[in-house]
Amino acid sequence: MRLTRQSNYAIRTLIYCAVNDPGLSRVADIAKAHGISELFLFKLIKPLVEAGLIETVRGRKGGIKLGRPAEDITLLDTIKLTEESFAMAECFEDGDITCPLVDMCDVNAALREALGAFFEVLDSHTIADLAAKKRSIRQRLGLSYIEIEDVLLAQATN
Amino acid sequence: MRLTRQSNYAIRTLIYCAVNDPGLSRVADIAKAHGISELFLFKLIKPLVEAGLIETVRGRKGGIKLGRPAEDITLLDTIKLTEESFAMAECFEDGDITCPLVDMCDVNAALREALGAFFEVLDSHTIADLAAKKRSIRQRLGLSYIEIEDVLLAQATN
Numbered sequence: 001m002r003l004t005r006q007s008n009y010a011i012r013t014l015i016y017c018a019v020n021d022p023g024l025s026r027v028a029d030i031a032k033a034h035g036i037s038e039l040f041l042f043k044l045i046k047p048l049v050e051a052g053l054i055e056t057v058r059g060r061k062g063g064i065k066l067g068r069p070a071e072d073i074t075l076l077d078t079i080k081l082t083e084e085s086f087a088m089a090e091c092f093e094d095g096d097i098t099c100p101l102v103d104m105c106d107v108n109a110a111l112r113e114a115l116g117a118f119f120e121v122l123d124s125h126t127i128a129d130l131a132a133k134k135r136s137i138r139q140r141l142g143l144s145y146i147e148i149e150d151v152l153l154a155q156a157t158n
Numbered sequence: 159m160r161l162t163r164q165s166n167y168a169i170r171t172l173i174y175c176a177v178n179d180p181g182l183s184r185v186a187d188i189a190k191a192h193g194i195s196e197l198f199l200f201k202l203i204k205p206l207v208e209a210g211l212i213e214t215v216r217g218r219k220g221g222i223k224l225g226r227p228a229e230d231i232t233l234l235d236t237i238k239l240t241e242e243s244f245a246m247a248e249c250f251e252d253g254d255i256t257c258p259l260v261d262m263c264d265v266n267a268a269l270r271e272a273l274g275a276f277f278e279v280l281d282s283h284t285i286a287d288l289a290a291k292k293r294s295i296r297q298r299l300g301l302s303y304i305e306i307e308d309v310l311l312a313q314a315t316n
Contacts, residue, residue, distance in 0.1 A: 001249070002243065002245060002248050003247055004247055008247050008248075011261070011265055012257070013258070015263075015265075016207075017170070020242045033258060034254055034256075034257070034258070037312075042311070064287060075265070075268055075272075075281075085160065087160060087163050088160055089160070089161055089166050090159050090166075098192075098193055099170070099192070100192070100298050100299060101170070101173070102193060104291050104294050104298065105173075105288065105295075106283075106287060106288050106290070107169055107173075107233070107288055110233055110279070110283040110288070111206075111233075111289075111306075113283075114233075114275075114276045114277075114279035114280050116276055116279075117272075117275035117276055117278065117279045118272045118273065118276040120275065121268070121271050121272035121274075122268065122272050124229060125264075125268040125271075125279060129264060129268075130263070130264050130265055130268070132244075132264075133262050136262050137259060137262060138162065140258050140259055140262065141259075146198055147287065155189075
């Protein structure tokens with residue numbers, strides 16, 4: 001009943017990108033802010049990039065950003081990509097099932113119902129909600145607040 | 159997001175006891191029916207005995223039985239005793255927390271809310287519900303149906 005490290009850091013990465021929006025975020029900076037290796041971060045965001053939650057921009061000034069608005073990315077969207085399995089017991093999976101009660105037991109249905117309730121709550125929380133305390137989160141992540149103001153100013157004058 | 163083996167077999171043990179009620183169940187028989195060692199079963203029911211969910215009767219004809227009616231034991235009662243931890247992320251625990259956002263992040267609250275919804279569903283399913291298909295479950299566990307009728311008959315004539 002613990003989220004994987006992948007889920008944990010994927011959520012943090014999305015929050016980082018959200019508070020840094022519309023700027024691009026460097027993987028090296030995110031890894032440093034959270035004390036993890038760049039390689040681990042690259043690996044864990046791969047499924048998020050493939051699913052369109054994160055977009056990569058190549059080049060010297062490249063980086064990553066959210067692939068769609070933070071309001072449209074939920075915690076459920078995220079962990080569905082980063083959790084290995086939601087099989088709560090062997091009877092959730094195909095393959096060898098040793099339980100003699102497998103076809104007459106209601107535990108599976110009860111666990112599925114509970115998991116559904118869990119998912120429903122996670123689906124009601126968006127990355128936008130989680131990144132709402134933008135100023136203080138940016139400060140804690142070592143992102144200056146002026147930086148984003150500059151980006152906005154530059155955009156407005158273009 | 160997977161229940162421990164302990165939870166899994168604890169639930170099966172309670173179902174076994176429920177379908178075998180009012181008879182006593184032998185740990186050796188339960189272990190055999192589920193293909194696990196008696197030692198593992200003894201260890202995993204220890205917290206259930208301590209919490210009063212299971213009662214042990216000593217002696218040559220001894221065994222175990224439910225410590226209270228199956229209607230009064232929920233899935234939540236069970237897994238609370240057999241899951242090691244419901245800490246979904248490091249910020250659920252005391253001790254070293256490496257996340258720089260720990261005191262300003264709403265992920266913890268969202269996960270707690272989701273876990274609460276998960277628990278609520280598990281608390282609505284009792285061992286009595288799970289053991290409702292008594293006849294077919296008994297057959298599958300190698301418990302004859304006649305045996306329990308005999309016990310009832312013996313009780314009635316006492």
